[in-house]
Amino acid sequence: MSQQLFEHLNRFVQISKGDFKDIIEFFEVKKVEKKEVLARAGTLCNSIFFVEKGCLRMYFISEKGIEQTIQFALENWWMTDDLAYTERNPSDFYIQAVENAQVLSISYDQQERLLHTFPQLEKYFRRVYQIAYGSSIRKMKYLNSFSKEEIYFHFTAHFPEFAQRVPQYLIASFLGLTPEYVSEIRAKKRS
């Protein structure tokens, strides 16, 4: 029984305790340690993860061999490489725990069965994805309208929980700055 997921479902659709008992059966609870990898680039992306506790990040390794973070998931967020997942293709991305975490994991086939059994959940996921898509468009807006310095301070001001929980160099990589430059602008601001 995951109180977390139950509440999150009920933010968008109405699910009874009884139905939820059956729904949760489709999932597997996974405890992962900091730095543990949940999914690998180059392999089939066959699961979606719901974060109950902790923090995940999605990243890829650039041609220069640098890890580039492109998404985080804190509590109540879903994470997977959605394009690879829907198209049944090998993923471009790694998914790794930034902190010790507990996630619910569901495989592609199980999710299909779940949605078939509880079609109300289509609405839930439709909304979740609509918000996720909208947010990523919003992120692009910030990336295009501000200087790197502004992007960094805008982000840490708007999402202080990240600045506290996630190392600075990961935030840098998520926002497309080098860690050195983050250091520099923070020093500049202090003085």
Place this chain on the structure above:
Amino acid sequence: MSQQLFEHLNRFVQISKGDFKDIIEFFEVKKVEKKEVLARAGTLCNSIFFVEKGCLRMYFISEKGIEQTIQFALENWWMTDDLAYTERNPSDFYIQAVENAQVLSISYDQQERLLHTFPQLEKYFRRVYQIAYGSSIRKMKYLNSFSKEEIYFHFTAHFPEFAQRVPQYLIASFLGLTPEYVSEIRAKKRS
């Protein structure tokens, strides 16, 4: 009767001709001319648009007064400011026709009614948004891994239909380059 939308729905869910007759009633056909604006920043974003023919773009006006394009929609794409739309907030973005276009438009309330009447469509939109979200993550990957020059040539190589239909300075703005720089790297490549 929109053959376009009918076929697009049937890529993801099964809709009979009969049901589609009722579904299409929820929409309004809009013909828009090149440069015509369909939605304005600062106003409630109350419609979703499905492009039957032509091309739309979504943009905002930066603090420096520059129009920044952040999304295009060609045939069979949906477009709106999804975050503003779901949250019933004023939008950050303008939506404008890049070419003469024909779109199907549906209001928030109408879409709610539509989804209530035809719950199968929740699956359709879930998939559309999942793909849209996945694609926007993919775009971020490119933005973070390549130089501006690589981004430009990667994009025009992968999506030649845009390079043909859309003015260069809009592609520049979509990818986060200045038009001058695009000129420069194209000249460099020619020689």
Place this chain on the structure above:
DNA sequence: CGATTTTTTGAATCATATCAACGTACGTGG
């Protein structure tokens, strides 16, 4: 405490922006 991870510093360099001006093309009305 030592070992690893994360952050900082500084100097040199480069990719890309900015500004201003000019060239070209296209489509609209006369």
Place this chain on the structure above:
DNA sequence: CCACGTACGTTGATATGATTCAAAAAATCG
């Protein structure tokens, strides 16, 4: 169908934000 005006693309000179590299300092963790 020409001509004019606006929209689009190019060029070059200059400026700068941000990266790169190398190394040291600081923080965290077992």
